[in-house]
Amino acid sequence: MVRVELDQVVMRRMREDDIEAVKALIKEGCEGTENRLILHILTRPLCLFILAVLSSILRCLVHSFILALAIPVFLLIVFLKITMPRSTGVLGSSRPYWDYVGSSYRGTQDETLQNPYARISGKTPVTKAPRRRLGTKEKESTEKITPEREQTAGQVWVADCEGDILGCIFRESESRAGVRRICRLVIGSWYRREGLGRLLVQSLEQKESQRGADRVYAHVPYPSKVGEVFFRKLGYLQLGEQNDEDDGEEV
Numbered sequence: 001m002v003r004v005e006l007d008q009v010v011m012r013r014m015r016e017d018d019i020e021a022v023k024a025l026i027k028e029g030c031e032g033t034e035n036r037l038i039l040h041i042l043t044r045p046l047c048l049f050i051l052a053v054l055s056s057i058l059r060c061l062v063h064s065f066i067l068a069l070a071i072p073v074f075l076l077i078v079f080l081k082i083t084m085p086r087s088t089g090v091l092g093s094s095r096p097y098w099d100y101v102g103s104s105y106r107g108t109q110d111e112t113l114q115n116p117y118a119r120i121s122g123k124t125p126v127t128k129a130p131r132r133r134l135g136t137k138e139k140e141s142t143e144k145i146t147p148e149r150e151q152t153a154g155q156v157w158v159a160d161c162e163g164d165i166l167g168c169i170f171r172e173s174e175s176r177a178g179v180r181r182i183c184r185l186v187i188g189s190w191y192r193r194e195g196l197g198r199l200l201v202q203s204l205e206q207k208e209s210q211r212g213a214d215r216v217y218a219h220v221p222y223p224s225k226v227g228e229v230f231f232r233k234l235g236y237l238q239l240g241e242q243n244d245e246d247d248g249e250e251v
Contacts, residue, residue, distance in 0.1 A: 004161060004194040011203055012111035013105030014156035014168065016134055021165045022100070022156065026159045029186045038080050042073065050115050051076070098170070102153030113203035157204060159196055171202045171208075172192060178214040185218075201234055
C-alpha cells in the first residue's frame with residue numbers, strides 16, 4: 001500500500017483529458033468484480049445442476065470425463081465475460097453506457113469538493129497538471145455538448161493528488177427532486193485502505209446536501225460484500241430497511 005496524505009487530495013470534476021485515466025481505473029476495478037460475480041454464479045446450486053446435466057450429455061459424445069466437465073464451465077465463463085458490462089459502461093447506472101464526454105467539466109476553474117483534512121491541517125493542496133502516457137496525442141472533442149446532454153450525463157468526481165488520479169466517484173443524473181444516486185465508486189488498488197473512498201463519498205454527500213438533496217442512494221455490485229460493509233459503515237441502509245429517524249441514506 002502507498003501512504004496518501006489526505007489533506008493533499010483535491011476532489012474535482014473530471015475533465016476530458018482525464019477520461020482515459022478514469023477508464024483505466026475502472027477497468028482495473030471491474031476485473032475483480034467480474035471474477036467474484038462469475039465465481040458466485042458457478043457455485044449456485046441451480047448452475048451446478050445444469051452443468052452436471054450438460055457434462056453427463058457430453059460424456060457420451062467426447063468419451064472423456066475431464067473434457068465433459070471442462071467444456072460447459074469454459075463456455076459459461078466465456079459467455080459471462082462477453083455479456084457482462086465492460087469498462088465502457090458503469091455498473092449501477094440506469095443507462096447501458098456512460099457518457100464520459102458529456103459528463104466532463106468545461107468550466108474555466110475547477111469545481112471542487114470540500115476536503116475537511118485540508119481545513120484541519122491548514123495546508124493548501126497542490127494541484128499539478130495531470131500526467132499523460134507516452135505516445136498519446138491530444139485530441140480535441142468535436143462532439144456538440146448541449147446543456148441538456150450535460151444534465152443527462154451526470155457527474156464524475158476524481159481524487160487528484162499531485163497530478164495522479166487515485167480514485168473517482170460517479171453520480172447519476174437527477175431523475176427525482178431531492179434524490180441523488182451514486183452508481184460507482186472506484187479507488188486505485190494501492191490506495192484502498194487510506195480512507196480515500198470514505199472521503200469521496202462523504203464530501204460528495206455534503207455537496208449534494210448543500211444543493212438540496214434529501215436522500216442519497218448508492219449502488220453496490222452484487223455480490224460485493226466488501227462494498228456493502230463499506231457503505232453500511234458510512235450509515236447507509238439496504239433498500240427496505242428503516243432506521244428510527246428515517247432520514248439515512250440507502251444502498
